[in-house]
Amino acid sequence: MQGSLEGDTVHVPAPSRERFYDNRGYGHPRGNALALSPVEAAHLLYRGDLEMVDEMGFRSFLATTDTLVRFLVYKDLRDRGFYLSPAREGWIGSDEASGADFVVYPRGNGPWDGAVEYRIRVVGERETVSAASLDGTLAVVDEESEITYLSVERPDVTGTTDHDLPQNVPGMLLADRVMLWDPPAALYEKAFYGQPLEASSAGSSSPSPIHCSLVETAHLSERGIVRVDAGLEGIIERGRAVEGERFDRRRAVYSALRDGGAVPKTGYKFGADFRTYANVDSVDDLGHSEQLVRVLPQDHSFSPRDLALDVRLAHGVRKRMVFALTDATGEIDWRSVSRLTP
């Protein structure tokens, strides 16, 4: 059976609909004939179900239509037992079409059923992904043509941590951190603010001095819990001096997490901005931190490799990788990204 290329569609004359569409979920019906996307045609050529498209076999068709990368993803999903359709307006619902390359149906379903399992966007390793477009499922094809599927969700980042804290604890601003020389025990031991100067103050009558980061101090001073001579403005000024406007973004995310009942601590050892604990009653029975949070501007563009690095690391330490996308307004878009095996 032969097809002919009409613009970006391959037409296969009747009777082709039953064999390819009804039985195997390829293309879009035209009466008893069939319209195929180039990727679908390439797959049928590859399998030998189509002999030629305009005298082209599989290899020359691939070269002419430049469909290799999407072909690899289409083939991989077919090999995994899925039916899928190119995300073309008119072939599928326009909601599913927007921003996607393919819609994948639940195993056993096809284009004639309503349900959609994955909305797949194909990305080459070297392309970038704008933060705003981070959605659905990314199929990243690396330079050696291995495929990684990344699933994007809107995570719940709230927790249940809640402690009453005294007001007006004096702090001393030292370079890019703040010393609390005589902190109330609850500040560190219950609410997990700061870091003690002495590893363990166990047994000692008065708690060890603690040092707080500027972002912790800004949060505490804004709520009247810590008082620094320079005031909140002085802390913010110092923060901007040492890390620029990034400080405002990190401060907004830090406070959003704390106000939501989660405890953010530095994620430095994981190369992130924060690690977070959802439920902190006391530092003595601290659980495992559940999330890594990276703070990024709303207009950030991800390199797929950086995404892979973050997601792989988070997976390796059994945490959820969360991106907090924010800007000057302090509004925050939360996204979590994780590996997916279709």
Next chain:
Amino acid sequence: MQGSLEGDTVHVPAPSRERFYDNRGYGHPRGNALALSPVEAAHLLYRGDLEMVDEMGFRSFLATTDTLVRFLVYKDLRDRGFYLSPAREGWIGSDEASGADFVVYPRGNGPWDGAVEYRIRVVGERETVSAASLDGTLAVVDEESEITYLSVERPDVTGTTDHDLPQNVPGMLLADRVMLWDPPAALYEKAFYGQPLEASSAGSSSPSPIHCSLVETAHLSERGIVRVDAGLEGIIERGRAVEGERFDRRRAVYSALRDGGAVPKTGYKFGADFRTYANVDSVDDLGHSEQLVRVLPQDHSFSPRDLALDVRLAHGVRKRMVFALTDATGEIDWRSVSRLTP
């Protein structure tokens, strides 16, 4: 006992040498008196061994001399049972002094012995580390004042992989990768070049087509093993078109690794340029890849957080993190970085 600040040195009058230097390795002798660096003086003030320096107690001395970050590292190493000296010319050998903040002596040794265990450079989380200066041991102090020690080495990146391969295998350049439709089996199955289109060609008479990355193809075509119509120049041109001059750096590192008997494959899933296998006899009994390689320009500046991310990920997957620093000349400086517990 009291000291007085003279420029960047704290003078403690005689008799102080025996008590602080001879017995506990602080400072630099001046006859029976003693010269201390501000960090050493801060530590003695903190411990109550010095009462005052120019009427200042510990807290105001810290504030005045802005030594908190280095104090935290000095204290941590003292707490771990080491004696250490500030890396000052005249106090220690000038070789040890250059580029370091402290020299740490083996446990049980002190400044009066010759041996040096670690040359420590203190870096705040927000400072950057130039690639050229990546050496010795970094003590990175994060924003919550936790300390991570990173050890820098010159790794051996060679291997024992060696296979005879046929010449003139035809390849088809498709966008940013190359298809070898009828490859000799040895190319993938022995030498581990490229990626088969079919997961397993086991049992099948002829091997599956394989796709190669541009950097693999450039290496193979330069050695006459693969032939593409566009020629080596065409491959390089395409490589620069899709990733700019980074392609030349990655190509230089790829070939240096291959020529040294190691097999580089994409490190994409680990967020690196390459993962490497030292000894590949056959893909069927492939071992664990031992290294992750990130290719960077000679003049790159590391953010400690990015270093932490790479080192943590590599550690998590039991690989060595290697940085290949290179430039237009193709000359390569190899550095490996790993966590260290003093």
